[in-house]
Amino acid sequence: MSRKAITHLTQADPRLAAVIRQVGPCRLTRQTDGTHFDAIVRAIVYQQLSGKAAATIHGRLVALFDGRAPGATELAAIPESALRGVGLSRQKLSYLRDLSEKVLSGALATDTLDTQTDDEVLESLIRVKGIGRWTAQMFLMFRLGRPNVLPELDLGIQKGIQRAYRLRTLPSPQRVREIGAKWGPYATVACWYLWRSLDNGDGQAAAARPKAASAPRSNAKRASAREAPAIAKRGRVAPGRQRTMTRAPAR
8 A cells, every 4th residue: 555655645746755755665554452442542541641651551550450451341330449540530531431431332333443434433433522533533544544544633744744845834724635635545644754754854843743653642733632642552653742743653
């Protein structure tokens, strides 16, 4: 897919072609370990936290279940005091409860998300408290491996476009969509290259993009502050507190 994608992108967009030459081979990968439910739980836990702090809390959460990721039934049944004890805030507890309840009621069928269209996945996930459009898009890109996702609210993407197109100001989400229209059906690959391009310029920009193959952290400039990426395993993306997408995916 990446070979076809690169051929298409270099022919469709000369500006992006320069970025692709600069960055080199595409190392975009998806996170396949665990279940979709596990990935969403991890995303919520990592919300607005540095990678180290989030990993510690997530590790404590898993330890409550003998070192394995809990299912919806187990997560719904465990006392709130136990979850607070691992360092989860009341707000995140409400998100995890809501997620579990929706899965148990059948309102959210996490096991079949990979059979849904991109729009259906987005619609399904944003029904969960604490999950917004940006986090759902990261799930599509790095968990499901969908090839044509364009997170228009992502600050890293906006900065990458600003640099590649030599724009004086950051492009608006609408402008991102307009520019990205030519990237279809491989917008995901284009976004990976834009994130990575920010690793190769000024040192500060590097903090905001992908490091090789993981999903971005809370890097959405205008995305809701409640969103929490972590869809991909931490460690691939430079951690950073949710600050408008200043650490991008490293997949």
